[in-house]
Amino acid sequence: MNFELGTDEIALINSVRQALGRTATLSAARDALDGGQRADLWPEAVKGGWNDLPELLYGALVLIECGRVLAPTGLLGHLTARFAVPNLDASKRTAYVPLDGKYVPDAAEAEVLVAETPDGGLLLVGQAEVEAVGNYDASRPLGNVTVHSGTPVDGDARHAWNVAQTLLAAETLGASEAALAMAVGYAKQRKAFGRAIGSFQAIKHQLTDGLRLNENARSLLYYACYAAGSAEFELAANAARFAADQAIGVVTQRCIAIHGGIGATWEHDAHLYFRRAQLTRLLLGGQAGAGEKVVTHVISG
Amino acid sequence: MDLTDSPQLATFRQRVRSWLQAHQSDAPTEKTGLHIKDIEPFRAWQRQLAEAGLVGVTWPVEFGGQGLGMIEQAVINSELYRLGLPGALDLIGLGNLGPTIIVHGTAGQKERHLKPLLTGDEIWCQFFSEPSAGSDLAGIRTRAVKTDEGWLLNGQKVWTTNAQHAAFGLLLARTDPSLPKHQGLSMFIVDMKAPGVQVRPLRQLTGMAAFNEVFFDNVELPETAIVGEVNDGWAVALTCLMYERFNLLTMLDQIGWQPSVFVQPLRDKIKPQHVQPLASVLVDLLAVRYSGHRALSKVAHGELPGPEAGLGKITLVDAAIRGAQIIAEVDGPSALDGQWGQVLAEMQGLRSGGGTDEILLNTIGERVLGLPGEPRVDKGMPFSEVMS
Numbered sequence: 001m002n003f004e005l006g007t008d009e010i011a012l013i014n015s016v017r018q019a020l021g022r023t024a025t026l027s028a029a030r031d032a033l034d035g036g037q038r039a040d041l042w043p044e045a046v047k048g049g050w051n052d053l054p055e056l057l058y059g060a061l062v063l064i065e066c067g068r069v070l071a072p073t074g075l076l077g078h079l080t081a082r083f084a085v086p087n088l089d090a091s092k093r094t095a096y097v098p099l100d101g102k103y104v105p106d107a108a109e110a111e112v113l114v115a116e117t118p119d120g121g122l123l124l125v126g127q128a129e130v131e132a133v134g135n136y137d138a139s140r141p142l143g144n145v146t147v148h149s150g151t152p153v154d155g156d157a158r159h160a161w162n163v164a165q166t167l168l169a170a171e172t173l174g175a176s177e178a179a180l181a182m183a184v185g186y187a188k189q190r191k192a193f194g195r196a197i198g199s200f201q202a203i204k205h206q207l208t209d210g211l212r213l214n215e216n217a218r219s220l221l222y223y224a225c226y227a228a229g230s231a232e233f234e235l236a237a238n239a240a241r242f243a244a245d246q247a248i249g250v251v252t253q254r255c256i257a258i259h260g261g262i263g264a265t266w267e268h269d270a271h272l273y274f275r276r277a278q279l280t281r282l283l284l285g286g287q288a289g290a291g292e293k294v295v296t297h298v299i300s301g
Numbered sequence: 302m303d304l305t306d307s308p309q310l311a312t313f314r315q316r317v318r319s320w321l322q323a324h325q326s327d328a329p330t331e332k333t334g335l336h337i338k339d340i341e342p343f344r345a346w347q348r349q350l351a352e353a354g355l356v357g358v359t360w361p362v363e364f365g366g367q368g369l370g371m372i373e374q375a376v377i378n379s380e381l382y383r384l385g386l387p388g389a390l391d392l393i394g395l396g397n398l399g400p401t402i403i404v405h406g407t408a409g410q411k412e413r414h415l416k417p418l419l420t421g422d423e424i425w426c427q428f429f430s431e432p433s434a435g436s437d438l439a440g441i442r443t444r445a446v447k448t449d450e451g452w453l454l455n456g457q458k459v460w461t462t463n464a465q466h467a468a469f470g471l472l473l474a475r476t477d478p479s480l481p482k483h484q485g486l487s488m489f490i491v492d493m494k495a496p497g498v499q500v501r502p503l504r505q506l507t508g509m510a511a512f513n514e515v516f517f518d519n520v521e522l523p524e525t526a527i528v529g530e531v532n533d534g535w536a537v538a539l540t541c542l543m544y545e546r547f548n549l550l551t552m553l554d555q556i557g558w559q560p561s562v563f564v565q566p567l568r569d570k571i572k573p574q575h576v577q578p579l580a581s582v583l584v585d586l587l588a589v590r591y592s593g594h595r596a597l598s599k600v601a602h603g604e605l606p607g608p609e610a611g612l613g614k615i616t617l618v619d620a621a622i623r624g625a626q627i628i629a630e631v632d633g634p635s636a637l638d639g640q641w642g643q644v645l646a647e648m649q650g651l652r653s654g655g656g657t658d659e660i661l662l663n664t665i666g667e668r669v670l671g672l673p674g675e676p677r678v679d680k681g682m683p684f685s686e687v688m689s
């Protein structure tokens with residue numbers, strides 16, 4: 001049994017962190033809310049070879065790091081398509097388009113689109129219209145897609161959907177871990193009534209509960225990566241997705257509250273993560289959609 | 302990520318499975334729960350498991366164990382669960398108390414006690430909590446006073462699981478009240494047949510009595526009853542609590558319930574309003590299982606499991622309660638008269654047993670997140686002053 005990260009995986013994480021650390025992604029995310037230029041780290045992803053990873057677990061680990069600093073890399077869409085249709089050209093920026101085509105992550109920036117068809121197949125899109133939408137979380141590029149034509153490719157839309165749930169869960173977990181770390185750091189340093197506020201149980205217990213939720217999400221994410229080739233994948237991927245949304249939903253609100261007044265300012269990073277949480281839980285079928293799939297799977301299993 | 306067994310573990314699992322399949326008809330038929338009516342069939346089952354080398358597997362070979370790891374214990378637990386069989390009767394003795402004696406006990410104590418503990422011939426109980434000290438365990442007041450022959454014990458313990466069946470108990474007592482509270486404690490082995498030991502069952506909210514209050518009235522303990530050094534009992538207690546956490550880890554895969562346990566009764570009856578609450582229960586139960594696998598993997602790589610196992614308990618208890626409530630909503634009030642009412646009751650106690658939610662959140666917040674502790678008003682004070 002091996003259900004923890006090994007040295008290869010940790011080395012990958014460190015290299016991703018280092019590469020992403022060269023860009024001020026958080027201030028770019030804030031500026032983009034005011035109409036500024038959003039950061040685009042796709043070139044960084046290509047440089048690191050993250051656009052062409054051999055396993056879902058590696059994809060998940062990279063996306064955790066992207067989520068941690070709210071880095072728009074295009075990898076959520078790209079890697080979903082990549083793992084769903086393995087013989088795509090990985091060097092071309094690709095995005096995966098689910099059936100409804102609404103608020104599709106990374107669609108507007110992609111050169112290639114892989115779209116779900118009503119019969120559960122996948123299409124390499126020829127002609128399509130893509131319109132960039134939404135700016136609530138400016139670090140998350142989204143597009144509405146209308147597909148006009150394409151050629152069928154080998155691949156299963158259901159598998160693609162589950163890969164998307166897994167990778168979204170990973171990115172969400174990274175953001176939730178960052179929000180928790182931010183809150184923990186502040187709780188150690190900020191003093192009130194002659195003590196660090198983290199020594200008050202009302203604060204400490206909220207933070208530790210956040211750790212519990214994050215760790216649950218991480219365990220389920222590993223489960224999803226482990227189950228990727230099996231019949232359990234649907235259960236695992238949707239459970240991971242549900243848990244990650246649950247964690248970030250709680251943690252980002254507490255993060256703002258634990259910061260007091262400063263947490264409620266535009267200049268503070270806390271609201272960037274809160275925005276991520278509020279938007280993400282609605283994407284790709286939503287947290288509730290994942291919940292339904294979990295229940296259906298267990299009931300019929 | 303890989304959950305497949307290594308070749309050795311696969312062989313081990315196969316051996317366990319074959320043995321259990323061959324002997325399952327010998328297992329007790331009464332349903333296990335927190336309360337057992339007739340323990341004799343369970344005792345006999347533990348003896349059989351012990352003879353087959355299936356209990357105390359993490360104990361060193363010289364003390365009757367197999368010298369194996371927590372992973373092997375987890376494999377046994379999951380194979381038992383797979384066949385719906387009960388495990389050993391004395392989980393507290395095998396999991397917490399025996400290992401503590403192995404670490405801190407004398408050669409004579411090991412020689413005398415470990416074998417009958419393994420076989421279930423002698424059941425053990427853990428005498429830690431008292432009426433005035435549970436979470437604040439170092440605040441216990443039961444006194445052991447040095448005499449010419451040994452020690453004289455006076456005081457009271459409470460919430461003691463299995464005391465009604467026990468031959469021996471591991472007891473934390475205060476030996477020097479003039480020292481600060483953690484420093485004046487010592488650990489003892491108490492013979493339950495000694496004059497002055499009185500066990501009274503306490504009826505729990507489940508309606509049954511699995512724990513007890515136990516009184517010690519001038520109980521004479523021999524010199525050889527002490528485990529570890531005089532006034533070093535806190536270290537012994539910490540060892541015991543550490544093993545309690547390990548024990549929990551090897552069970553996380555199946556003490557609770559597989560998600561299907563909560564879904565089975567709902568098949569064909571579930572309404573739209575139950576879907577999301579049920580999803581949350583199922584997701585949490587799965588999370589407990591895979592967090593357990595992560596922790597066991599750490600152990601397999603030579604790391605000690607941290608206090609995080611306690612987070613699994615919080616998630617598990619909470620999910621089980623919500624799951625039982627959903628079933629009760631679907632089935633109506635009659636569900637409370639049956640199994641699900643019982644689950645709801647048992648979970649309430651489990652929230653406190655083995656450390657309350659608040660204490661777990663304090664400990665993990667401080668040790669894992671590095672948050673500062675609270676001011677302690679009794680720090681460094683002689684315990685006699687704290688009491689007054």
Ligand SMILES: Cc1cc2nc3c(=O)[nH]c(=O)nc-3n(C[C@H](O)[C@H](O)[C@H](O)COP(=O)(O)OP(=O)(O)OC[C@H]3O[C@@H](n4cnc5c(N)ncnc54)[C@H](O)[C@@H]3O)c2cc1C
Pocket residue numbers: 201426427428429430431432433434435436437459460461462463512650651653654655656657658659660663
């Ligand atoms: C089913 C069951 C079986 C048990 N079996 C055994 C056994 O075999 N042997 C044994 O020794 N004990 C046993 N116990 C006792 C158990 O360990 C204690 O109940 C537990 O440690 C809590 O102690 P207490 O009951 O004194 O509650 P208290 O410590 O008085 O706690 C009361 C409340 O105060 C809260 N509280 C206390 N301190 C703090 C703090 N610092 N910060 C925030 N909140 C705090 C607690 O969380 C709790 O909500 C068992 C308990 C149960 C329910």
